[in-house]
Amino acid sequence: MWSAVERFSVQGIQFVLSIIIARLVLPSEYGLIAMLGIFLAIAQSFVDSGFSNALIQKKDRTEVDFSTVFYFNILIALAVYGVLFISAPYIALFYREPELTAVTRWVGVNVVLSSFMLVQRTRLLINSDFRTMTKASLIAMIFSGAIGVVLAWLGYGVWALVAQSLGNSFLNVAMLWIFVAWTPKRSFSIDSFRELFAFGSKLLVGGLLHTIYLNLYTLVIGRFFTSTQVGYFNRSQTFAVFPATNLTEIVNRVMYPALCERQGEEEVLIRTFFNYLRSTVFLVFPLMIGLAVLSGSLIEVLLTEKWLPAASLMSILCIAYMWDPLMHFNWQLLNVKGRSDLSLKAEIIKKTLAFFILFTSIPWGIHAICWGLLVYSLFDMITISFFVRKIYPFDLRRELMDIFPILIGSLFMGLCMYVSLRLTSIPVFRLAIGSVVGIFSYLFFCYLFKLKEFEFIKQIIKKV
Template sequence: MKENSLISESIKTVVWSAIERFSVQVIQFVLTIILARLVAPSEYGLIAMLTIFIAVAQSFVDSGFSSALVQKKNRTETDFSTVFYFNIAISLISYIILYLSAPYIALYYREPLLELLCKWLGLSLIIQGFSVVQVAKLTISLDFKTQARASLTAVIISGLLGVYLAYSGYGVWALVAQSLLNNILNTSILCLLTKWIPKFIFSVSSLKSLFSFGSKLLLSGLLHTIYINLYSLVIGRKYSATDVGFFNQANLSARFPSVSLMAIISRAIYPIQCKIQDENELLLSSFKQYLRMSCYIIFPVMISMSVLAKPLILVILTDKWLPITDLFMFLCIGYMWIPLMVLNNQILHVKGRTDYFLKAEIIKKIVGLFILVVTMPFGLTVLCIGLLVYNFFDMIIIIYFSKKVINTGYFEQFKSIFSIFSLSIAMGVTIHLSLLLISNIYLQLFLGILIGLVFYLSFSYWFKIKEFNFLLLNFKKIIQ
C-alpha cells in the first residue's frame, strides 16, 4: 500500500513538473526555431563560445546548496537564510571574475565582440543568485505549479522580445536580451510568489553542515559542466564560429527531449525519494519503476529523432542547418541513455553518498577527456561519435557506484529495460523502412512520426508492457 501511495504521489508531482517544464520548454523550443531562422549560425556560435564560462560560474552560484537543502531532513529558517546570503556573495564574486576575464576570453577566440557579450551575459549570474533558495523551497514542498507560472511568464515575454529584436536585425544582441530578460522576470516572479523574505541570520555551522553535502556536488557539477562545454571551447579555437554554431545547435537539439523529460521526472521524484532514503527495499523498488518508466518514454523519442534527423532539420531549422544532420543523428543515440545516468546519479544524492558521485565524475571526465583528445583532429562528426561513446562509459561507471548503495547492478538494470529497448529499436527500423518509400520531406516527417507512434503503442498493448497500461490508467484519471 505504501508503495502504491508513493507512486501515486509521484504521478501528481510529475504532472505539475511536466506542465511547468513542457510548457516552458515547448515554447522555448518554438522560439529557438524562430530565432534560428532569423539569426546566422555564426552568431549562435558566438554565444556558444561563452557557454563554458557562464556555466562554470553558475555552478559556483548554487554550490550544491539547493540539493543540500532538499536532501536535509531537519532544515531550518537559519539554513535557508544562510544559503541565500552565501549565494548572493558568490554570485557577485563570480561576476567580477568573469568581467575581468572577458578581454582574455575574446583574445583566446580571436573574436573582439565576445568581451562585451561576456560582460552583459554575465549579469545573469547575479540575477539567478537571488532565486536559488526560492526554487529549493518550492521543490521541497513539491510546488511545481508556482514554478510553472514564473517560468512560463518569463519565457513568453523574453522570447517575444528576442524574436522582435532578431527580426529587426539586432543579431546576436537579440539572444543576449532574451536571456537577460528571461532571468530577470523568472527571478522577480519567484520572489513575489513565494513571499519568502530572508532573516538577518548567517550561521557558519549551518553553512558547514550543508557544504559537507553540497561541496562534492559542486566539484562534480564543475567537472561535468566543464566537460560538456569543453567541446565548444575546443571547436571555437580550432574551427570557426559557424562550426561552433553547428555543433551547439546539434547538441542542444539532441539533448532537448531526453534532458528535459528527465528534468521533469528527476526533480519531481527527488524529494519523494529523499523521504524514504532509509527504507532500502521501498527505495529500490521505486528506483526500478522510475527507470523503466523513464526509458519507456525517452527511448522511442530519441530513436525516432535519430531516424528522422534529415526531415526534422530541413522542416524545422531550414536547409542552412542541414550540415548538422549526422551530428544530430549520433548525438540522439548517445543521449537516449540519459535516464540510466540521471537516476543512478540521483540515487547517490538521495543516500547522501556524494563522495561516490564525485569519484564517479572524476573517472568519467578522465575518460571523456581522453576521447575528446583522440577524436578532435578528425572533424565534428567524429567528435559527436566520441560523445556517443563517452555516454556509454558514463552509464557504466555510474552504475558501478550506485550498486554500492542500492544493490542493483548492470544485469538487473539492463534486464529490466531490455523489452523497452527492443521495442524501440523495432520501431526505429520500421520508421526507416517507411522513409525509403517517401520522397517528400514533409510527408517523411509526418508519416514517420505517425507510423512510429502507432507501432510503439500498438505493440506495447499487444505485448502487455505494464508501463503502457500504467500511463493509460493514470491518463484516464487525470482527464476525468
C-alpha cells in the same frame, strides 16, 4: 504532471522561439553565444555550490539554513561575475572574436540575477509546487521570447539572444519573489553553512566536472573550428538534448525528494526507483531513436537548408543522449543516501575518461567528437553502476534487463520509420509519415507484448 507541464511548456516555448530566431540570425551568430556556454555554466555551478541538493536532502532544515544559503549565493555570484567581467577580453582573444568582450559582460549578468531566485526555486522543489514554478517560468519565457524575436527581426543578431536571456532571468526573479511567500532573515549561520557545505561541496566539484565536460565540446570546437561549425554543433545538440534531458529532469525533480523521504525504507526506495526509471525510458528511448531517424527532415523543415549539415551530428547525439536517464538517476541514488563522496569519485573517474575520449577524437573532426560522446555514455553507465552496487543490492545488468523490452520496441519503431521514409523525398511529408508510423508501430509493439509501463502511464493520466 505539473513538473512535466512546467518543463515542457517553458522548454517547448523556448524551443519554438529558438527555431524562429535561428531562421532570422546566422549560424555564426548563434555560435558566438554557444562559445560562452562553458564559462556561464561553470559560473552558475559556483553560485549553486550544491546547496540546493543539500537543502532538499536535509530533513531538519530551518529558516536559518535557507537564509544562510541565500546570502552565500549572492556573495559568490558577485565574485564570479567580477571574474567574468575581467576575463571577457581574454575570452574574446581565445576565440579570436572581438565582439565577445561586450557579449560576455552583458550575458554574465544572468549569473547575478539567478542567485536571487535559487532559494525560492529550492523551496518549491521541496514542496513539489511545480504549479507555481510553471506560472513564473511561463510568464518570463513568453515576454523575454517576444523581445528576442522582435530584436532578431529588426536585425540585432547576437544581441537579440543576449536581450532574451537577460529578460528571462530578470522576469523569473521578479515572478518568484511575487509568488513565493518567503523573505530571508537577517541571519547567517556558520554552523549551518559548514553542515550544508560538507554535503554540497562534493556535489559542487562533481557538478563542475560534469559542467566542464558538457560545455568543453563547444569550447574545443570553437577553438579548432569555425563559429559556423559551432553553430551546427550547438543546434544539433539542442535538438538531441531536448527530449532526453527534459524528461529526465521532470522525473528527477520529483524522484529525488521522494527517494530522500524513503532513505530508511530500502525495499520501497529500490522499487520506487525502478518504477521511475522504466517509466522514463519508456518515453525517452522511442523519442530519441525517432529523432535520430527524422533528423534531416526535421532540420530542413524547421531551420531551412542552411542548417542541414547539423542533421548527421544530431542523429549521432540522439543515440548518445538516450542513455541520460540511467546515468543521471543512478548518480542521484548515491546522493539520496548522503554519499556525495561516492558520487564525486564516480565523476572524477568518468570525466577523466571523457576528456581523454574528447581530445583523442579532435583530429578526426566534429563527427568523431559526436561518436566519442556515445562511447562516453556507455562508460558512464558502467562506472556509476559500480559505485551504486556498493550501497544497493543491484547492478547495471539488472537495470538493463528491466528496460530491454522497451529498447527492442524502440528499435522496432525506428526500423519501421526508416522504411517509411522511402515513400517520399519531400521533407515535410517525410516528417509527417515518419512520425505517424513511429507512433503507431511503437504502440502496437507495447500492446502486443503487454509492456507494463504502457498501463502504468495510462493509470497516471487517468488519475490526473
